[in-house]
Amino acid sequence: MRREPPQTLGDYSPLLFPAAMLTIFFVVPFGTMIAVSFFQREQGGFYTPAFVFDNYQRFLSAFFGGVLGFSLMMAIAVAVCCVVLALPFTYLLTRMARRVQIVWLVALLSILSLSEVIIGFAWSTLFSRTAGITNILVALGLMGEAKALTPSFAAVLTGMVYQAFPYTVLVLFPALVRLDPTLTEAARTLGASPLKAFFTVVVPALRNTIVATLIMVFIFALGSYLLPQLLGRPQHWTLSVLITDQAIYQSNMPFAAAMAVFLVLVTLGLVALTVIAGRKGETA
Amino acid sequence: MNISSIKRRTLLGAGLAGASMLAMPAVLRAQDKSLKVGVYGGYFKDSFDKNIFPEFTKATGIAVESIAEPTGEAWLVQLEQAARAGQAPADVSMMSQVAMLKGQATELWTPIDMAKIKNASNLLDRFVNKYPDGRVAGVGAVSWYITLVTNTNVYKEAPTSWTALWDPANADKLGLLALVSNSFLLEVTAKTHMGGTNALDTEEGILKAFEKLAEVKPNVRLWYRDEAQFEQALKSGEIPMGQYYHDVTGLAAADGHPVRSTFPKEGGIQDSGCWALSRASEKSEEAHIFIDYMCQPAIQATLSRKVGTSPTVKRESTDLTDKEFAAVSSDIEPIVPRYDLYQTKSDWLNQKWTELIVG
Numbered sequence: 001m002r003r004e005p006p007q008t009l010g011d012y013s014p015l016l017f018p019a020a021m022l023t024i025f026f027v028v029p030f031g032t033m034i035a036v037s038f039f040q041r042e043q044g045g046f047y048t049p050a051f052v053f054d055n056y057q058r059f060l061s062a063f064f065g066g067v068l069g070f071s072l073m074m075a076i077a078v079a080v081c082c083v084v085l086a087l088p089f090t091y092l093l094t095r096m097a098r099r100v101q102i103v104w105l106v107a108l109l110s111i112l113s114l115s116e117v118i119i120g121f122a123w124s125t126l127f128s129r130t131a132g133i134t135n136i137l138v139a140l141g142l143m144g145e146a147k148a149l150t151p152s153f154a155a156v157l158t159g160m161v162y163q164a165f166p167y168t169v170l171v172l173f174p175a176l177v178r179l180d181p182t183l184t185e186a187a188r189t190l191g192a193s194p195l196k197a198f199f200t201v202v203v204p205a206l207r208n209t210i211v212a213t214l215i216m217v218f219i220f221a222l223g224s225y226l227l228p229q230l231l232g233r234p235q236h237w238t239l240s241v242l243i244t245d246q247a248i249y250q251s252n253m254p255f256a257a258a259m260a261v262f263l264v265l266v267t268l269g270l271v272a273l274t275v276i277a278g279r280k281g282e283t284a
Numbered sequence: 285m286n287i288s289s290i291k292r293r294t295l296l297g298a299g300l301a302g303a304s305m306l307a308m309p310a311v312l313r314a315q316d317k318s319l320k321v322g323v324y325g326g327y328f329k330d331s332f333d334k335n336i337f338p339e340f341t342k343a344t345g346i347a348v349e350s351i352a353e354p355t356g357e358a359w360l361v362q363l364e365q366a367a368r369a370g371q372a373p374a375d376v377s378m379m380s381q382v383a384m385l386k387g388q389a390t391e392l393w394t395p396i397d398m399a400k401i402k403n404a405s406n407l408l409d410r411f412v413n414k415y416p417d418g419r420v421a422g423v424g425a426v427s428w429y430i431t432l433v434t435n436t437n438v439y440k441e442a443p444t445s446w447t448a449l450w451d452p453a454n455a456d457k458l459g460l461l462a463l464v465s466n467s468f469l470l471e472v473t474a475k476t477h478m479g480g481t482n483a484l485d486t487e488e489g490i491l492k493a494f495e496k497l498a499e500v501k502p503n504v505r506l507w508y509r510d511e512a513q514f515e516q517a518l519k520s521g522e523i524p525m526g527q528y529y530h531d532v533t534g535l536a537a538a539d540g541h542p543v544r545s546t547f548p549k550e551g552g553i554q555d556s557g558c559w560a561l562s563r564a565s566e567k568s569e570e571a572h573i574f575i576d577y578m579c580q581p582a583i584q585a586t587l588s589r590k591v592g593t594s595p596t597v598k599r600e601s602t603d604l605t606d607k608e609f610a611a612v613s614s615d616i617e618p619i620v621p622r623y624d625l626y627q628t629k630s631d632w633l634n635q636k637w638t639e640l641i642v643g
Binding site for chain 2 (some may be wrong): 043046067121128129230234245252
């Protein structure tokens with residue numbers, strides 16, 4: 001079957017439905033948010049339509065810059081951890097028997113059915129002093145005294161990696177299944193160890209997939225606002241937490257919208273940079 | 285004359301028949317009269333559903349659909365957004381003071397007609413919220429205290445003062461509320477270390493309070509927005525000390541959990557909730573009946589016994605015993621939040637506060 005580019009207007013018609021959905025559920029709300037970000041905040045009240053830059057001005061400070069920097073760093077850390085863990089895992093998974101694969105995939109999918117709240121509370125219990133995993137270590141004689149592992153950066157990172165891991169595997173899985181096994185076989189025949197074959201053949205062959213996965217997990221992690229609150233200290237709160245604070249608790253919609261717009265712009269900028277860098281790498 | 289009298293009777297008869305016919309739908313409607321009431325979700329709402337609403341429906345024929353509302357200001361945003369679209373997710377809501385005042389600033393609350401609230405004479409004046417021009421924006425529903433709470437397994441002796449928050453011995457052991465406008469820790473700092481909440485009159489005073497409060501940070505393990513998060517940790521002893529609601533802590537203790545609530549010698553923080561009617565609601569009549577019903581001393585006493593809140597009506601008007609009253613209140617003068625600050629300086633306070641705890 002040959003794919004032909006659409007000729008007439010009618011050929012585009014299947015696109016109408018998704019386009020309409022995208023407009024109604026994404027473009028319109030996002031446009032509203034941009035509009036609200038320029039509205040005038042009324043302290044102790046709500047907001048009035050206007051066109052002011054106050055909200056953006058307030059955001060441009062060392063304090064919010066620091067929070068934004070931390071949020072980006074955290075999202076990058078989550079993305080890198082997820083891919084580093086998921087790539088070998090998924091590679092080995094694709095080499096397993098079909099039945100084993102199904103069991104693993106169903107288990108991973110079931111994690112997706114858990115809400116962020118449940119994941120957060122579960123990990124905070126596991127990391128607690130009174131009921132956490134350190135008690136097992138104490139029972140085994142590996143530790144002198146049970147201690148709390150949360151709130152800490154490591155706890156937030158663990159929770160967020162746990163949450164994003166199934167997505168990472170699901171995105172990597174199709175590409176790894178399609179990967180031609182003869183590539184690694186050839187590498188092995190030429191004397192490479194399995195580890196060397198993985199790093200010199202499999203990883204480079206999947207470069208684009210890996211970059212795409214990193215971007216996806218990065219954006220996914222950037223939106224997280226519950227886990228940093230449940231597992232971290234205030235200095236581990238991401239920009240999303242502060243946006244929620246402004247929108248829900250301070251009823252300062254304009255400022256919340258301005259922060260959200262800023263976050264989206266920075267994210268898009270970073271993604272664009274990654275894609276451009278990737279293209280350059282390909283042509284070189 | 286005879287003729288005219290017959291005529292009058294006939295007329296009267298016809299009039300009666302007509303009136304009763306007109307009244308028929310009204311009778312039918314009376315049976316499905318309903319009111320959506322917002323109360324704080326969780327234990328509060330459960331208690332209202334069990335102890336208050338069924339009795340109200342029995343007494344008035346108005347069915348209550350209770351709505352679980354999130355913490356004051358989050359609910360305020362939802363009500364405000366909905367009212368802009370002409371919707372009322374709840375007709376009457378219980379609103380904390382800060383949320384009440386913010387709603388008043390945008391005229392979110394329909395003024396209450398006090399002539400229809402016959403039980404209003406029992407109310408304590410300070411629990412009636414008024415617009416600047418004197419219209420009533422909200423009527424006191426319940427009042428509650430935020431106190432110093434501890435896990436009894438970890439702290440054998442109850443602390444006696446808010447200074448425990450600053451004690452280096454309590455490093456990494458505290459759970460405090462995460463927002464400036466619901467923790468009221470500035471007031472606590474001012475009362476404990478600066479001679480009273482008047483110290484917050486000036487910006488310099490507030491900055492000094494922030495500075496003093498910053499010393500608490502190393503002791504804080506959790507700044508919570510979600511009450512369940514702290515309650516759980518307090519019960520298990522994971523976070524053995526903090527500020528929490530006196531009513532809920534009392535209930536947890538009654539259930540056998542190792543927790544206690546203490547009124548520090550500087551006083552507990554007293555906050556209160558008002559019944560307020562959204563301007564988008566079309567159930568004004570039912571709402572007035574509901575608010576009037578809730579102002580009865582007997583109902584307020586039931587709330588004290590079952591929910592653990594403090595009455596908003598004069599104590600003498602209720603039949604609460606000394607012991608029952610002591611369980612929900614204290615003779616120690618309470619710390620009354622500086623609500624005015626959260627209106628006039630809310631953004632500045634919020635910014636400083638966020639920098640304090642995040643920075």
